[in-house]
Amino acid sequence: MRNGNKAATIKTERKFAEELLKTGKIRIGWVQCQIRKKIQITRCFRCLGYGHRTGEYQGEDKSDLCIKCGKRGHVARDCNNPPYCATCNRDGHRADRMGCPTFRKLINQESRRRANRRTTYRNGDGLQDSVFTN
């Protein structure tokens, strides 16, 4: 176990795991760790689709679109347009992760898949794409 990069893998009952995720803390020895459920969904920054990596699929290049309204020529910070998701091709929400039902659906699928396997908690690096599911 290296300094500042602690990882623990625990086998638990689902109910207990949910309890842990709710409190966000677990005591391992003398160390109290923040825990997160690590779920990563691959996202393509070319077509803004999910489930494949940039370059694996030659879809429409949407990499320069505004993440808020799906139009070109400005960034979301300067955007006053109503939200439009270029991933779903629908209006009403932005194309960023938690606003998008397509992404949430993938997260739900993935967390259900994981519930059938062992539950892994990590504390450390590689958490940039992690989200909470509840």
Ligand SMILES: [Zn+2]
């Ligand atoms: Zn793509």
Ligand SMILES: [Zn+2]
């Ligand atoms: Zn915009």
Ligand SMILES: [Zn+2]
């Ligand atoms: Zn969407």
